[in-house]
Amino acid sequence: MNGKATTTRSRLDRGRSALGPALELVHTGRAPTRAVLTAELGVTRATAGAVAAELEALGLIRVDSRPGAAAGSQGRPSHRLTVDEKGPVALAAQIHADGYRAALVGLGGRVVATAPGCVTVSADPAQVLRAVVASGAGLLRDSGRRCVGAGLAVPSAVAEPEGTALNPLHLAWPAGAPVRDIFADLVRDAGIEGPAFTGNDVNLAALAEHRHGAGRGAQHLLCVATGHRGVGGALVLDGRLHTGSSGLALEVGHLTVNPEGRPCYCGGRGCLDVEADPLAFLTAAGREPGPEVSLLQQSRDLLRDHADDPGVRAATQELVDRLGLGLAGLVNILNPDRIILGGLHRELLAADPERLRAVVADRSLWGRSGGVPILGCTLEHNSLAGAAELAWQPVLDDPLGALGRPAA
Numbered sequence: 001m002n003g004k005a006t007t008t009r010s011r012l013d014r015g016r017s018a019l020g021p022a023l024e025l026v027h028t029g030r031a032p033t034r035a036v037l038t039a040e041l042g043v044t045r046a047t048a049g050a051v052a053a054e055l056e057a058l059g060l061i062r063v064d065s066r067p068g069a070a071a072g073s074q075g076r077p078s079h080r081l082t083v084d085e086k087g088p089v090a091l092a093a094q095i096h097a098d099g100y101r102a103a104l105v106g107l108g109g110r111v112v113a114t115a116p117g118c119v120t121v122s123a124d125p126a127q128v129l130r131a132v133v134a135s136g137a138g139l140l141r142d143s144g145r146r147c148v149g150a151g152l153a154v155p156s157a158v159a160e161p162e163g164t165a166l167n168p169l170h171l172a173w174p175a176g177a178p179v180r181d182i183f184a185d186l187v188r189d190a191g192i193e194g195p196a197f198t199g200n201d202v203n204l205a206a207l208a209e210h211r212h213g214a215g216r217g218a219q220h221l222l223c224v225a226t227g228h229r230g231v232g233g234a235l236v237l238d239g240r241l242h243t244g245s246s247g248l249a250l251e252v253g254h255l256t257v258n259p260e261g262r263p264c265y266c267g268g269r270g271c272l273d274v275e276a277d278p279l280a281f282l283t284a285a286g287r288e289p290g291p292e293v294s295l296l297q298q299s300r301d302l303l304r305d306h307a308d309d310p311g312v313r314a315a316t317q318e319l320v321d322r323l324g325l326g327l328a329g330l331v332n333i334l335n336p337d338r339i340i341l342g343g344l345h346r347e348l349l350a351a352d353p354e355r356l357r358a359v360v361a362d363r364s365l366w367g368r369s370g371g372v373p374i375l376g377c378t379l380e381h382n383s384l385a386g387a388a389e390l391a392w393q394p395v396l397d398d399p400l401g402a403l404g405r406p407a408a
Contacts (some may be wrong), residue, residue, distance in 0.1 A: 016041055016400065022051045023368040024396045026061050026081050027107050028211045034063070035078035040271060052081060055376045058403050059087045059146075060107060060395075064320050083107035087137065088403070089143065090391035091136040091150040091192060092384040093129075093183075093203060097121065097170040097228040098294040100128055102136035103381060104143055105388030109212035111138050111381055125165070126182050140192065148402065149194030151387030152203040154179055155227065160247035163198055169265045170229035197390035202232030202342070203250075204386025205239055205377065209340055210236045213379040218338035222330060224252060224323075225342030225377070226277040228296050230287040231326075257325045274328045276319050278344050284315035299344050303351055316351050323348060324359025331372060332365050339374045346376035 001089025018041050025031035025040055038048035055061045064080035089104040089112055092217030099121065103143075104112040115135045121128050129152075137407055156173075158167035167172060184196040206223035209215040215223070221236040235242040243249050253273030254266050261270030261278070274280060278295035282288075285302060289295055306312045323345060331339070341349050351357055357374055379385055395402040 001204055018047070018051050019054060019399045020397050022048075023055055023060060023399055024096045026055070026083060027109075027392070028216070029108065031081055033078035033080055037081060047322050052079070055399060056084070058399055059084055060399065061087075071379075083110070085110070085338045086145075088146040088395075089140075090194075090388040091134045091140060092153075092383075092387040092391070093136055093150065094383050094387060095121065095132065095151040095171065096129060096155055096201070100132040100135075101381070101384060102132050102139060103384045103388070104136075104139050104145065105385055107361075107390075107392065109208055109379065109385045109388070111384065112145070113143060114381070115139055116386075121171050123174075125168075125171075125173045125177045126186075129179070129183050129186055133183070133190050133192070137190045137192060147193045148374075149391030150183070150192055150196045151204070151390035152179070152183045152196070152198040153204045153383040154198060155201050155230065155232070157248050157251060158198055158200050158376055160243065166248070177321040179211075194391060195394065197387075199387065199390055200232065200234070200247075201227065201241065201383040201386075203234040204389065205342055205379075205382040206234035206236050206340070207241055207389050208382045208385035209342075209377050213382060214340045214375045214377050214387065215338060218336075220334065220336040220338075221325075222334055222336035222339045223377070224330070224339070224345060225326065225344065226296075226345055226381075228294050229279060229344075230274075230277055231272045233330070235336070252326065252330060254327045255329055257263060257322045259293070272322065276322045276326065276345070280322075281315055281319050281344060284318050285309075286311045286315075294299055296344060300347055303347050309352065316348060317355065320352050320356050321359055322349050322355065324356050325363060327356075327374070328360045328363030331360060336372060340377050341374065342377040342382065349374060349376050360408075 157169040180198040231253040258270035264271035278299040
């Protein structure tokens with residue numbers, strides 16, 4: 001090793017603890033240049049340069065060798081930092097009531113490839129998980145990419161530390177199915193590198209949106225979403241998911257919003273879960289759900305193509321009011337600084353934003369919660385991206401430990 005390399009290595013050794021934070025800054029788009037990275041990390045320019053060089057040697061980021069200054073800026077140009085588009089990927093998988101999807105997701109939350117599988121989901125979780133892992137393994141073979149690990153999103157509360165799906169009602173899986181262990185075993189048997197993780201789909205959507213989408217910059221982020229069936233919620237506090245003492249926090253689907261409403265699977269009546277999901281919308285609009293496409297897609301098509309139909313307008317207002325009541329209750333308890341809505345709820349917000357915000361404001365304490373921003377989620381596959389975040393987290397925590405030191 002020559003003198004220059006020795007100096008660089010000593011700087012890196014002093015700044016090794018900054019590798020993970022540096023990678024997370026680039027990963028979340030908060031350090032577009034080496035100058036910003038230096039300021040955010042609070043290290044010297046030389047140490048920041050050594051850290052960036054090490055991350056580049058690991059194949060995680062790219063450092064522009066020809067720095068340039070933005071138009072109108074002054075001072076010394078800084079090297080631009082981006083994620084390496086040819087770098088490693090995480091295998092992400094999502095199960096929902098109408099099938100599954102597998103994807104490869106790189107740093108920055110960028111979906112590299114996807115493989116949908118719209119099938120009838122078996123009551124045996126191992127059967128569908130085997131199919132989705134095989135689909136993901138095929139994507140990895142075709143890509144030739146290194147895999148850092150695998151993440152799975154499921155439409156159920158996932159108990160910690162057991163990793164069991166407690167209420168997979170819309171999948172007909174047995175309560176308490178050991179989905180984490182099943183998924184991890186299948187990933188290992190498929191020869192896929194890295195650890196395997198499992199989480200609730202809305203929790204993971206919120207995590208992805210906080211890092212890469214509509215939740216960026218929020219300190220107390222509330223996410224509420226309805227996908228194919230039911231309603232879920234999640235809370236991100238200071239960049240971390242709040243999952244409670246055993247992984248079961250923010251089961252918002254069982255807030256009562258209509259005491260005289262439909263019976264809920266939990267044994268209650270008029271819960272958000274059965275009063276503000278796609279099936280509830282189709283029913284309120286007087287439409288008989290069909291088997292051709294998912295309930296979510298049928299609801300979206302109805303909103304898009306028949307927005308002026310009196311029945312659809314009435315159904316939209318009815319669900320907006322129910323959703324607003326639920327959000328107001330959550331705002332009163334959690335006091336978030338931003339709310340993001342996913343799935344059909346995003347379309348309902350777009351259809352009548354003033355009505356939804358008015359309901360939340362009218363039902364919130366002291367009237368101040370009317371100023372909480374309510375936005376639609378922006379990532380197309382946010383639960384998949386969030387599943388990938390689980391797999392990327394060990395790399396973000398310790399890049400060298402997770403990937404090994406590159407050759408000097």
